[in-house]
Amino acid sequence: MANAVRRIGVFTSGGDAPGMNAAIRSVVRTSLHMGIECIGIRRGYNGLVNGDFIPLDFESVSGLSRRGGTMLYSARSEDFRGEAGQEKAVATCKLLGLEGVVGIGGDGTFRGLLELSRRGVAVVGLPGTIDNDIACSTYTIGFDTACNTALDSIDKLRDTMQSHERCSVVEVMGRHAGHLALYVGVACGATCVLVPERPVDFEADVVEPIRRARLGGRTHFMVIVAEGVGSAYDVAKKITEATSLDTRVTVLGHVQRGGAPTARDRVAATYMGYEAVRLLAEGKSNRVVCVQGDTYVDYDITEALKMKKGLDEQTYTVMRALTGVEQR
Amino acid sequence: MANAVRRIGVFTSGGDAPGMNAAIRSVVRTSLHMGIECIGIRRGYNGLVNGDFIPLDFESVSGLSRRGGTMLYSARSEDFRGEAGQEKAVATCKLLGLEGVVGIGGDGTFRGLLELSRRGVAVVGLPGTIDNDIACSTYTIGFDTACNTALDSIDKLRDTMQSHERCSVVEVMGRHAGHLALYVGVACGATCVLVPERPVDFEADVVEPIRRARLGGRTHFMVIVAEGVGSAYDVAKKITEATSLDTRVTVLGHVQRGGAPTARDRVAATYMGYEAVRLLAEGKSNRVVCVQGDTYVDYDITEALKMKKGLDEQTYTVMRALTGVEQR
């Protein structure tokens, strides 16, 4: 069966995430395997606007799976937001003969793909963000690596907090979503976890779990705060006021975005890259590749952007049980 | 609502797996939270046979999630295989007043639980094995850590294989199951992966992928062999004969069983431990806690033991696409 596309482009956009390189490699290799040419667009939508690209072959993506970051660079593009920029992007696609593009990123990336699609370019999006906040997919490329990076740092913090019998307040990434904070919180056995999706009752959500742990014999404590909740320094100050504990704040920051991707991120990225090219080859467009549990599926981008993703409520049930705190 | 059990035991059995400690911690903490007493049985079924146990409280499992191995020790029990041993085990349960037990391990562990159950002890099994070969669950505690440990070693091997332009033949664990080998193979971008579930056509499955990679520009190669396929040394010898490549064999071995569990293993173990106690508290017995995609469910042990789990065929499709090899 003939492929619906003969030449495609691939790019990464928005905040980078570990595994993006593995996805690029998979898109390139799958294309070659299917007899499709693949071009790398650099610096996200800017590359489409400005014609910033590199040819990619089998060997140019060798050994790429294990590398953090993205070899195609990433950026947010002011130019692409306007009509003029979008037309320049489409003109670049025409000039280069790109019949399809694969964009790896988050919701912003997908909205950009919609614009290209409206102008006649076949598009597929891949969910790549450490926040795991893309509604249509239970998993996003980069989440697992970010969780393990945060966890590794928190394990180290626990050593020194235990030695000094302190309360650690750790800010993890997540401006609008608490998935990372919650997952890491369960994994590290946090005393409590604060996320932007749930209003914080300081007495019930922070002080009581600390008390419970102290009553249970603990003399050090681990409080996880998602970025979007507010300043970890404020949380620490309030803890000291309420409990007299000696607190230390750590803001894990951009470290969470880097590093060699974990097995899970490499595998998910590899599968998703394959699916993206398969969809384009079959003449599909306007799709996001997603994972539901262990199954790879795809959604219409417009539908996908309308979906909502809540926090896993069971996490709270489990976490409160383990920290000995009554359910609210 | 009153709990169906007032005192339970927890033990680990069979080959150990990273995350078993996190599961133990979760069982203990959830029990305490629900007002159930929890006793640790040591050395698997031997502990039940011989009355080898320790009391466990809130603080005794603190900081346990991050530890590899199992604080309750593990073992295979000859004694428990016979009628006499099984009766001694039940007698221990009666003496200690254990109304339920949670056993963490593989199919062998679950078959033992059935025996206890037939003699009137309420039982729940948790899937803990690095092989991910428990049919009823898409995921088993320890698999993710083992994959990342193997991957980390393979990344290191790649460095030196690349320097010397050699072909690396790596034996990973998996006597009867190739899940670990396949997952790691996709993650590391292996040239090819050999698993016990599929007969090996050496020319098509090994030599051709190596040739394809060489034609694509590669000068080093990574061949992953699951333990059950046969000797990695034999595979290496045949590769050298067929291709004249300089090969090096690495048997990753028991290293894959240890190490601090990853975020995923700690989270899965924590959820599963919670579910196990919840089931016992609700008066359920003869259940295995499983995960299907991202959802935690439970099955009747007898049913669970009858299920079959095949390899993910799509993995082959994806992997062959990426290595440029035609489908068989």
Add this chain to the structure above:
Amino acid sequence: MANAVRRIGVFTSGGDAPGMNAAIRSVVRTSLHMGIECIGIRRGYNGLVNGDFIPLDFESVSGLSRRGGTMLYSARSEDFRGEAGQEKAVATCKLLGLEGVVGIGGDGTFRGLLELSRRGVAVVGLPGTIDNDIACSTYTIGFDTACNTALDSIDKLRDTMQSHERCSVVEVMGRHAGHLALYVGVACGATCVLVPERPVDFEADVVEPIRRARLGGRTHFMVIVAEGVGSAYDVAKKITEATSLDTRVTVLGHVQRGGAPTARDRVAATYMGYEAVRLLAEGKSNRVVCVQGDTYVDYDITEALKMKKGLDEQTYTVMRALTGVEQR
């Protein structure tokens, strides 16, 4: 030959450092081997003042080398600063029959040992601090682990800084000493390193190296700032003003104090623990165990406290050569 002491105490004091546990294990095991009893004093000098201690035997320190933190806890002691506290500490030694004590920490710890020594207790100090700022020793327990922890985070940061073509400003520990910053800076190939020991000429020390790197082809930059230099946020702001670069600040913080110690820290701690007990057994007192290059030696504490340690000037020569910047 009879030992000069029959029972000794060991404690950790001041900021904890990875490897302190390995040193404790070595002190305990060496004591037992030499026929000396060893008691663990908890929470630094507070433990001596308050009689807070635990007995230690062969098995109680098993598996301890690999653990971060300190099993004996650490603290700064207000009580011990006064005459009354010091007398209470000596009274504790007398009550417990401690003829010698080994204190692991920094200069503050050694000054405390001097007070004990003046009151008749035999004392030996071991240099344990991640800052490597103890003048008499070219190496201190914890430095290597802290360097590798910082380096690992910086490697991750580099991934994301490269993807986004940003300038990373990383604050590492070191209030008064830049050893950690400099070592890590050389190891990570930093664009420049700012330390408290050298006044900063912003144009020559920061802007020019960034320009050189940009001229050489780099589009991302790594600036390392030791804590004592001032706020990393201020440095970042000045860089943006001077260069228009997009900067991101990371404060590595207490993560650098934790984690499983590296081989080097475990080995150094093990040797030093041995030497400490040997000295006490031989009737020596008032000594600090040090390392000079690869040789373990010991100094009089009073002499040791008078020594000065400068930064390694050659580091600057090498680093400037590598970043292409002219010597100042």
Add this chain to the structure above:
Amino acid sequence: MANAVRRIGVFTSGGDAPGMNAAIRSVVRTSLHMGIECIGIRRGYNGLVNGDFIPLDFESVSGLSRRGGTMLYSARSEDFRGEAGQEKAVATCKLLGLEGVVGIGGDGTFRGLLELSRRGVAVVGLPGTIDNDIACSTYTIGFDTACNTALDSIDKLRDTMQSHERCSVVEVMGRHAGHLALYVGVACGATCVLVPERPVDFEADVVEPIRRARLGGRTHFMVIVAEGVGSAYDVAKKITEATSLDTRVTVLGHVQRGGAPTARDRVAATYMGYEAVRLLAEGKSNRVVCVQGDTYVDYDITEALKMKKGLDEQTYTVMRALTGVEQR
């Protein structure tokens, strides 16, 4: 002052070691800084014989410090062993105008440099081998990374050996030298360590330490065997015969050669690379750059090759104290 050389080559030879890339980067960057051109010779002496080289500039070695392996590939060269090969190598130097070469590797590499030197090429050697078996230098590039890689695996093994109460027999690299085995043995708290430099008294060196540990309360054991001692499988078999312990063998193998270099290896490699170019620029030849403790020095190659390096006897004293075994 004018440089004695205007264009130099750099290559890596023999078994690769983590940090070689950092050394290459340092040689290239220092050369550029001093106004010397630097060419990369590929595949060790083969590259000189066959004219296999690449030009290197500032950016081509960017981000290289953190990479394991060697970007210049390594190999042993049959051709260079003969007169004809050596003359071809010198002819390549003349053709390319290489007035000096820096060779990174072990004693074999240095002997090759001597041949070049006799034919009029200025040469400097850098000690790069994970074995730390170069007599003139207390430290060789790659040793620290290899130790930490081995240690990390052994820590993982300890988890599973502890769970199953087994005796682990671990073979580490070291065909003729036990430095790696001994260092790792002290770091991991091994029950005993067998090295090729010392004849093994099985009863005193293996069985007695195991007994001592068992008497002290241990139920798992860690035996480290350097490759050159003989088969780890034979050692395990003898242990089982003598003690009835359940043993498991792990051969760590080539994994020890790879991986991102540690801070120490990157720093040592960076300094040494700088020193190598400085020596050539000053008109020196026939030198090996070495480290003595913390000081970088250089020796005449002929002198260096005559030196001998024994095992550190104190390691035995310390290790036996810690394992509770009497001195032999």
